[in-house]
Amino acid sequence: MSGPSNFKPKSAFLQWTERRLPILGLMHSSFVAYPTPRNLNYWWTFGGILSFCLGVQIITGIVLAMHYTPTVVGAFDSVEHIMRDVNFGWLLRYVHANGASMFFIAVYIHIFRGFYYGSYKEPREILWILGVIIFLLMMATAFMGYVLPWGQMSFWGATVITNLFSAIPGIGPKVVEFLWGGYSVDQPTLQRFFSLHYLLPFMIAGVVVLHIWALHEVGQNNPAGIDVKSDKDVVAFTPYATAKDNFAMVCFMIFFAWFVFYIPNYLGHADNYIPANPLQTPTHIVPEWYFLPFYAILRAIPSKLGGVIAMFASIAVLAFLPWLDRAKTRSAKYRPLFKQFFWIFVICCIGLGWLGAKPAEGGYVIASRILTAYYFIHFFVILPLLSYYEKPSPVPASIAESVLGNQPLAPAKVKGSR
Amino acid sequence: MAKSTTMNGDQPTRRDFLYIATGAMGAVGAAAAAWPLIHQMNPDASVQALASAEVDLSPVQEGQIITVKWRGKPVFIAHRTKKEIEEAKATPLRDLPDPQPDDARVKKGKEQWLVLVGVCTHLGCVPLGHQGDYKGFFCPCHGSHYDTSGRIRKGPAPLNLEVPPYEFASDTMVRIG
Numbered sequence: 038m039s040g041p042s043n044f045k046p047k048s049a050f051l052q053w054t055e056r057r058l059p060i061l062g063l064m065h066s067s068f069v070a071y072p073t074p075r076n077l078n079y080w081w082t083f084g085g086i087l088s089f090c091l092g093v094q095i096i097t098g099i100v101l102a103m104h105y106t107p108t109v110v111g112a113f114d115s116v117e118h119i120m121r122d123v124n125f126g127w128l129l130r131y132v133h134a135n136g137a138s139m140f141f142i143a144v145y146i147h148i149f150r151g152f153y154y155g156s157y158k159e160p161r162e163i164l165w166i167l168g169v170i171i172f173l174l175m176m177a178t179a180f181m182g183y184v185l186p187w188g189q190m191s192f193w194g195a196t197v198i199t200n201l202f203s204a205i206p207g208i209g210p211k212v213v214e215f216l217w218g219g220y221s222v223d224q225p226t227l228q229r230f231f232s233l234h235y236l237l238p239f240m241i242a243g244v245v246v247l248h249i250w251a252l253h254e255v256g257q258n259n260p261a262g263i264d265v266k267s268d269k270d271v272v273a274f275t276p277y278a279t280a281k282d283n284f285a286m287v288c289f290m291i292f293f294a295w296f297v298f299y300i301p302n303y304l305g306h307a308d309n310y311i312p313a314n315p316l317q318t319p320t321h322i323v324p325e326w327y328f329l330p331f332y333a334i335l336r337a338i339p340s341k342l343g344g345v346i347a348m349f350a351s352i353a354v355l356a357f358l359p360w361l362d363r364a365k366t367r368s369a370k371y372r373p374l375f376k377q378f379f380w381i382f383v384i385c386c387i388g389l390g391w392l393g394a395k396p397a398e399g400g401y402v403i404a405s406r407i408l409t410a411y412y413f414i415h416f417f418v419i420l421p422l423l424s425y426y427e428k429p430s431p432v433p434a435s436i437a438e439s440v441l442g443n444q445p446l447a448p449a450k451v452k453g454s455r
Numbered sequence: 456m457a458k459s460t461t462m463n464g465d466q467p468t469r470r471d472f473l474y475i476a477t478g479a480m481g482a483v484g485a486a487a488a489a490w491p492l493i494h495q496m497n498p499d500a501s502v503q504a505l506a507s508a509e510v511d512l513s514p515v516q517e518g519q520i521i522t523v524k525w526r527g528k529p530v531f532i533a534h535r536t537k538k539e540i541e542e543a544k545a546t547p548l549r550d551l552p553d554p555q556p557d558d559a560r561v562k563k564g565k566e567q568w569l570v571l572v573g574v575c576t577h578l579g580c581v582p583l584g585h586q587g588d589y590k591g592f593f594c595p596c597h598g599s600h601y602d603t604s605g606r607i608r609k610g611p612a613p614l615n616l617e618v619p620p621y622e623f624a625s626d627t628m629v630r631i632g
Contacts, residue, residue: 221527
């Protein structure tokens with residue numbers, strides 16, 4: 038897709054540097070001249086929004102680390118110190134804390150966009166798997182970040198999640214002591230989580246580079262789910278995608294700012310404003326909202342090891358999606374049955390999220406079991422069967438045709454017009 | 456067999472051997488260098504040194520449960536009533552997911568003292584005393600019920616509450632760890 042750049046800077050100095058390090062040409066071919074399908078809709082703007090989220094988290098995080106103390110006696114107080122004493126500390130912390138939620142909102146939309154339009158299908162398998170890896174790294178980073186304020190939810194969240202590994206037969210307890218650096222969540226745990234919480238975002242950034250590299254190698258999918266066949270199907274990244282991405286990003290920032298400035302604690306838990314107490318568990322512990330569907334799956338299985346396996350499997354299954362859904366047609370737009378099952382699956386995931394926040398008793402447990410079963414049935418039964426039995430509706434011959442219908446194209450104006 | 460690196464013939468050469476030996480030595484070296492980086496995460500000497508705690512039991516009334524800290528974890532010391540002891544003893548072993556008689560969980564002649572690590576064997580929350588269907592312990596996180604001997608009866612926890620190593624230094628003094 039992005040062939041050798043014919044970018045040639047005007048100034049003699051830049052020509053001189055460009056011959057030695059062709060970085061401007063790389064930027065130009067990746068983000069200016071890069072051809073994007075002309076039919077991309079706003080669901081395609083979340084890649085840019087996610088890059089923005091990562092940038093915000095890294096910048097606010099680096100600044101917060103200048104004021105935070107990773108010790109069991111100092112952590113909670115240092116967070117309050119950030120809130121009360123540090124200039125604009127309240128803003129930086131609220132942006133960082135809500136930024137994590139915004140990051141997950143954007144990534145879930147991005148993932149479901151991929152589900153709907155079949156963005157995981159050939160030739161985008163590696164692109165998709167890199168995305169799953171980024172998602173896993175995000176979950177690890179968010180989890181460790183939530184431990185740092187050392188409130189009650191921090192402490193007990195850390196205890197419950199690290200104890201998941203005690204389900205490993207035989208070596209489980211040893212693995213957990215290794216993760217803790219002791220016999221319970223304590224100083225060594227907090228300090229290593231701080232170190233890793235600082236490291237992982239840069240690993241995410243690294244995998245993001247691979248993700249974008251793979252994307253630019255195979256080209257973007259699009260709402261029609263058909264390959265780019267000619268210049269008529271594409272428009273230049275700049276100004277078309279740049280302007281659209283920026284507009285969507287500004288809308289997203291408004292949403293983000295609404296949380297930061299008006300309801301900064303809405304997505305958090307009041308219990309986390311109580312300092313960690315290793316001798317008392319809060320009566321109702323729940324993870325952050327973005328982990329709730331997986332938490333519901335964990336609790337739905339009436340066996341410890343089984344629950345842990347099901348939870349990890351519910352994430353790992355995503356990596357195998359390209360081989361579970363073998364249908365040739367990519368976009369749900371032309372897959373009448375898949376489209377219906379997609380929306381049932383969305384409701385199933387939201388239902389699991391709702392159940393994850395409810396106590397594990399009575400009807401909630403039964404409902405969690407039904408939805409957990411459906412979650413896996415969707416991947417292991419429905420998708421493989423649909424691949425063989427569904428009759429897709431006719432797919433347009435080209436992206437240009439899907440946008441413009443069959444009307445004749447005015448030849449002179451086609452490129453870059455809409 | 457390694458691919459021949461010479462132009463003449465399919466036989467492995469001395470150079471193949473050197474490549475493999477060099478690679479193997481490099482792998483061993485990398486593993487040896489990695490070990491300190493991994494092992495530093497295990498419990499350190501200062502953590503291991505905090506391994507025992509002494510508790511005076513004289514103020515603990517019958518029916519009372521106290522919580523002390525040992526190795527950073529809560530330890531429950533329950534002064535059981537006669538009724539609680541009898542209930543624990545009368546439970547048939549076939550009713551237990553993790554069968555263990557009550558007298559294997561207490562010291563002989565000191566049946567009133569139940570000493571337990573107060574950490575749910577499911578995912579590590581601290582159970583609440585005198586609660587749940589069996590009036591022993593109840594874990595609020597994921598609903599595990601333990602009986603008056605700290606044995607799992609109902610819920611997702613796989614094992615009984617752990618009995619830590621302990622001994623009576625005197626009639627009213629217990630040393631945990």
